[in-house]
Every structure is written in C-alpha cells, then in structure tokens.
Amino acid sequence: MTSIFAVTDNEDILALQPRLTAADAGVRRIALIDLADLEEPDGLLWLVDRLRQDPAEDVRAEAARLLEAWEDEAVVQALCEALTDPAPAVQSAAAQSLSLLKTAAAGRVILPWTTHADVSVRIAAFRALRELRFAEAAPAASAALEDADASVRREAVGVLGWLKQLDALPALAQLASDDPDTEVRRAATGALGLASDAEVLPALRQALHDPAWQVREEAATTLGKVGHSDAGPALVEALNDDYWQVRLRATRSLGRLRFAxxxxxxxxxxxxxxxxxxxxxxxxxxxxxxxxxxxxxxxxQDDGDPEVRKAVRIALSQLQ
Structure with a gap:
C-alpha cells in the first residue's frame, strides 16, 4: 500500500495515510471521504485501489460512491468491475455511480458489460447507458430485447426509448403485445410514444386490452402522445375500463387529441x-x-371538490 503513496508529494494526501491504512474499517471509510473532499487527482489511485482490494464491504461501497464524480477511464472500468463484487452493497453503489456519468468515453467503457454473464451486471450497464443517452448502445439494446431476463429487456427498452430509435419500433411493438412480463410490456408500450405516425396504433390498441391495468394505463397515455385522431374510438372505449387509472389517462389523451x-x-x-x-x-x-x-x-360548477370546480372554470373560459 505504501507504493501508492509514493507516487504523490501532496501533503494533504500523505497526512491521511495513517487513517487510510488503519486497521479499523470505520476509520478507513471516513478517511476515504476526507480524501475525496480534497478533489485531488492523485487521490483517485487510492480510491480505486480500495474499491478493488479493501477487505471491508463498507469501505469498498464508500469508495464506489465517492468515485461517482470522476469520468476517467480507469475509474469507470473499476466501477464496472465492482458490479461483480460479492457484496450487494458494493454492486449497488457502483451501479449508482455509473448511472451518474455523462461522457461518451464512459459509455464506451460500459458498453461491453451489457453482455456479461451476470444478469445484475447487464441491468446496471444498460441503466447507466440509458442515462448517458449513448447512441452506440442502440445495437446492444436491440439485441437485449431478446434477453432471457425480463429486467434486462426492460432496461434495453429504456435505452431505445431515450435514444428515440425508430428502427426499433417493430420489435418494441412485438414486446408490447407478446412479452410475458407485465413491466416489459408496459415499458415497451410507453416507448412506442416516440413514433409520430400511425404505424404503432395497432399495437397500442391491443395494449388497451392487456390483462394488466398498468399496461392499459400506459397505452392510454401513449396514444395521446402519438397524436393521431384514429386513436380516438379506442380511447373512448377505454373510458369504460374497470380501473379508474386507465380511464383517467384515456380522458386526458382524448383532450390532448381534441377528439370531438x-x-x-x-x-x-x-x-x-x-x-x-x-x-x-x-x-x-x-x-x-x-x-x-x-x-x-x-x-x-358546484362540484364538491375545489380542483374539479377550478377545472370546470378553465373549461368554460375556453368555450366562451
């Protein structure tokens, strides 16, 4: 461990050495926070080293959290590796830090991890790439729509939705209709909202009859976003849905479409x-x-709810 300190002459970092190398894990963890507060590039060496090698789970997790502000390739690689840490807390902290990165260079480091054998790693990688809106991730996300794990498919849908990948619309429509997982169908239904033509209307109409009300709710919302009056009759029918949440979204979409x-x-x-x-x-x-x-x-106008009365006043002012 002393070799790491040998590469710096920063007095503030060297002053932390006794605490950073203390036998007590709690002392080491607090010392890492103090090291990160210095915001010195030389401190990265120790943070990365502790993420990879500290015997204490809490210290490794703290290192992962503290590395969130750094976009260096070596840091991103270390965070990706930490997704395979045996401790769930470390995995979670690394995934969170990766999701906060902002550069395309970071995306290129993360991208290969989307095919990792571990499901949780693939999920975290796609989630980070979604937040990056990393265009180069589109092919990997399209391939992951066929992943055996539903959570991976859902994250892949999110990547394609954020990237507005029109080429993925047929595959997304298929997922919205046929995927066995409710959350995947819901996410795919929402992603169809990136379309601006009637191509997706059949899938969205079908989604209005999905057995899961959450999917029907998403379909009612998305039909309003797509913005085609041809969706109107299906939305009117949805006003009779057994779930008020679906009715509410259908109502809102009918207003958005101005479907007379x-x-x-x-x-x-x-x-x-x-x-x-x-x-x-x-x-x-x-x-x-x-x-x-x-x-x-x-x-x-005399409705018992003040919010309803306010909405009525707004509507009447529009019609006068």
Missing part, C-alpha cells in the same frame, strides 16, 4: 365518483372546443 366525438362520453365522466376523473373530464371538454358541453360544465 368523445364529448358525450366525457360528459358522462363528469359524474364519476372519483374527483380526479371528473377534473380530467372537465379539462378535456374544454380542449374539445365544443359548446355542446357548456350546459354539462355549468351544472358541474
């Missing part, structure tokens, strides 16, 4: 027992710009 044929169904929703739904229905009716909704909105 939804007026009567939205007026019916003004009478729903859940106030959030009534509020969204009022706002959506205002977006339709149809004065045929004025009477129903006026009748709702």
């Amino acid at each position: 044929p939804a007026r009567d169904a939205l007026i019916d929703t003004l009478g729903h027992r859940i106030s959030n739904l009534r509020k969204e229905a009022a706002l959506a009716l205002g977006e339709l710009n149809d004065r045929g909704a004025v009477a129903a909105l006026q009748a709702a």
Whole structure:
C-alpha cells in the first residue's frame, strides 16, 4: 500500500495515510471521504485501489460512491468491475455511480458489460447507458430485447426509448403485445410514444386490452402522445375500463387529441365518483372546443371538490 503513496508529494494526501491504512474499517471509510473532499487527482489511485482490494464491504461501497464524480477511464472500468463484487452493497453503489456519468468515453467503457454473464451486471450497464443517452448502445439494446431476463429487456427498452430509435419500433411493438412480463410490456408500450405516425396504433390498441391495468394505463397515455385522431374510438372505449387509472389517462389523451366525438362520453365522466376523473373530464371538454358541453360544465360548477370546480372554470373560459 505504501507504493501508492509514493507516487504523490501532496501533503494533504500523505497526512491521511495513517487513517487510510488503519486497521479499523470505520476509520478507513471516513478517511476515504476526507480524501475525496480534497478533489485531488492523485487521490483517485487510492480510491480505486480500495474499491478493488479493501477487505471491508463498507469501505469498498464508500469508495464506489465517492468515485461517482470522476469520468476517467480507469475509474469507470473499476466501477464496472465492482458490479461483480460479492457484496450487494458494493454492486449497488457502483451501479449508482455509473448511472451518474455523462461522457461518451464512459459509455464506451460500459458498453461491453451489457453482455456479461451476470444478469445484475447487464441491468446496471444498460441503466447507466440509458442515462448517458449513448447512441452506440442502440445495437446492444436491440439485441437485449431478446434477453432471457425480463429486467434486462426492460432496461434495453429504456435505452431505445431515450435514444428515440425508430428502427426499433417493430420489435418494441412485438414486446408490447407478446412479452410475458407485465413491466416489459408496459415499458415497451410507453416507448412506442416516440413514433409520430400511425404505424404503432395497432399495437397500442391491443395494449388497451392487456390483462394488466398498468399496461392499459400506459397505452392510454401513449396514444395521446402519438397524436393521431384514429386513436380516438379506442380511447373512448377505454373510458369504460374497470380501473379508474386507465380511464383517467384515456380522458386526458382524448383532450390532448381534441377528439370531438368523445364529448358525450366525457360528459358522462363528469359524474364519476372519483374527483380526479371528473377534473380530467372537465379539462378535456374544454380542449374539445365544443359548446355542446357548456350546459354539462355549468351544472358541474358546484362540484364538491375545489380542483374539479377550478377545472370546470378553465373549461368554460375556453368555450366562451
């Protein structure tokens, strides 16, 4: 360990040596924090060394956390290696630090780890690449859509969504329809929102009938984002979903689409027992710009919920 200190003449770092090499792991951990506070490049050598070699899990985890601010290739590589540490706390700290990196150079170091044999490593690598929005990760993410592990597939969907990879739309539509995992279907359904044409509407309409309400909710939201009036009839049908969360997103999307044929169904929703739904229905009716909704909105001006009354006032002001 003394060889590491031999490469620096920084007095502040050398002053920490007794504590950094102390027998007590707690002392070593606090000393690492003090070392990182110096923000001296020479201190990286010791932080990386402790991440790789300290016998105490808490010290290794602290080193992983403290390295989050450094983008050096050697640091990124050490953090990637720490994803295979036997201690879950170290793995978690390394994954978190990797997710905070911002440079393409860091992405190139992380990318090979997306094919690691360990599922948790692949998950962490894709999560870090998603935050980086690293374009070179697109081929690896596309390949990972067929990963045996659902969590890896979900992270791969996230990468492709952030990168707005239009070439991946057919594969994402397939996942949205057929993946056995609810969260993968939900993520893939949301990622279809990067489309700007009607190509994804069949998959999204199908997702509105998914057995999991979370997927149906995501589909209702995404149909509004895609922005095609052809989605309107399916969203009107979704106003009868068994889950109010799905109805709420469908209501919001109908307003976003300004789908005029939804007026009567939205007026019916003004009478729903859940106030959030009534509020969204009022706002959506205002977006339709149809004065045929004025009477129903006026009748709702005395709603018992102040947020609903506010939404009604906004809608009426839009229609006058």
